[in-house]
Amino acid sequence: MKKVLIAIAVIIMCAASAHAGSNELYLYIWSEYIPDEVLEDFTKETGITVHLSTYDSNEAMYAKIKLAGQGYDLIVPSSDYVGLMRRQEMLLPLDKAKLPNLSNLTPRFVNQSFDPNNEYSVPYMWGSTAIAINTGTLGHTAVESIADLWKPEMDGRLLLPNEPREAFVLALKKLGYSVNETDPAHLEEAYQQLKILMPRVRAFDSDSPKQALLSGEISVGVVWNGEAYIANSENPEIIYLYPPEGFSLWMDSMCIPKGAKNIAEAHVFLNYLLRPDVAAVISTEMGYSTPNAKAIELLPEEVRNNPIVYPSEAEIQRGEFEDDLGEAMKLYDEYWVKLKTGNTQP
Structure with missing residues (x-):
């Protein structure tokens, strides 16, 4: 019995450790690119507060990250800048064990030349x-x-x-x-x-x-x-x-810059965004295409069949x-x- 209690205590301690952190997340993202309700619901579910900053160009984001070196836990570069920042060693590798929802992504949007095997990036939206x-x-x-x-x-x-x-x-x-x-x-x-x-x-x-x-x-x-x-x-x-x-x-992806402090929180947020219900809300409100295969099934018909959002194969x-x-x-x-x-x- 004593051994059982010790084992339970160890499990509890490990779980607490896994969830320990600042409960803060600093997101640097394009203007008008994520619904407020998504951030609010995430905080309600996890207790993690998201601090939002925005930019209007890849160049502006890149220059700030290059200059500051830290201050943000997640950024959203386009595919060409993912490749650039990966080559310049400005990104941290992802811990895919903490991202089980990666399996929801459409195969055509993963393992791209700018980030083979998605070691550093999680597809967010394309368009x-x-x-x-x-x-x-x-x-x-x-x-x-x-x-x-x-x-x-x-x-x-x-x-x-x-x-x-x-x-x-x-x-x-x-x-x-x-x-x-x-x-x-x-x-x-x-x-x-x-x-x-x-x-x-x-x-x-x-x-x-x-x-x-x-x-x-x-x-x-x-x-x-x-x-x-x-x-x-x-x-x-x-x-x-x-x-x-x-x-x-283009495809925009979520990445963790090298100077990130809240890495555990960043992974929690990434996995949350990969949930089909969350990805469907983002695509519906923002009007961009989701790379999440399971989310497409949840989209309203007027979005799923809108050629502005989802162009034909031709x-x-x-x-x-x-x-x-x-x-x-x-x-x-x-x-x-x-x-x-x-x-x-x-």
Whole structure:
């Protein structure tokens, strides 16, 4: 009996130890990218308080993590930045024994080239960057391709993401190149195309571009599909075009940065997000696609069958997932600074 009591005491102590921690979690995530109710429900279930900070670009997130080194327990980089930060040893490996819900993920979204075997990343959501058009102000034929964005009548009516990668995708696809282009000669061509396009741009917004569409400030926006989904739900005249030239697909993943302090809490939160019911709530409210196979079964029909959220297989085939560009990203950034500052001299 004494041995039994000792064994029970050891089990209790181990369980307490496993759950011991600060009960705090510092999440650094894209703006408007996780429902408040998900965070609130997580805290109710676990007692872990989530402190939320947001950013509007991968570049901003990367720079802050690179500079600060600590202060956040989870970040949400896109696939190309997962690859970059993994190569630069800025991420901690995951303890998959604490993530049994990883089995809920669709096979096509795991074991990608930017993170083989998902040693450092958990897929969160995926989607596209394409063209939202207010047909109420432009009609249905003014913009039918990427090339149409260069039309003179687009002057002052266009919004672009505040990201070099997504802006360059437009020019690269217009020229027939890959979204992952690294050839300096091809990037120079794309830069020259963007020099022509920039005067058409009224606003740059990676935070909440749907607001400019809904207010009528702009008529065409190159936006993420979740932004288009919400804008379309409020104004059906705003449609989403998957351009014939092609477009970028992306996947955002949850990662633990090297300076994280609350690693146990981070794993608890990751496993929570991988629950089908939780992933379904996130996809429904945010308007982005979930990589969680079991969550798709729980989605409302109007979300599951909405082509803005879940494009057809034929449309997906025209898309191209963004990957890490390596050293070539420096050239993108250099060109982007010139384009944004108006310093387009050689």
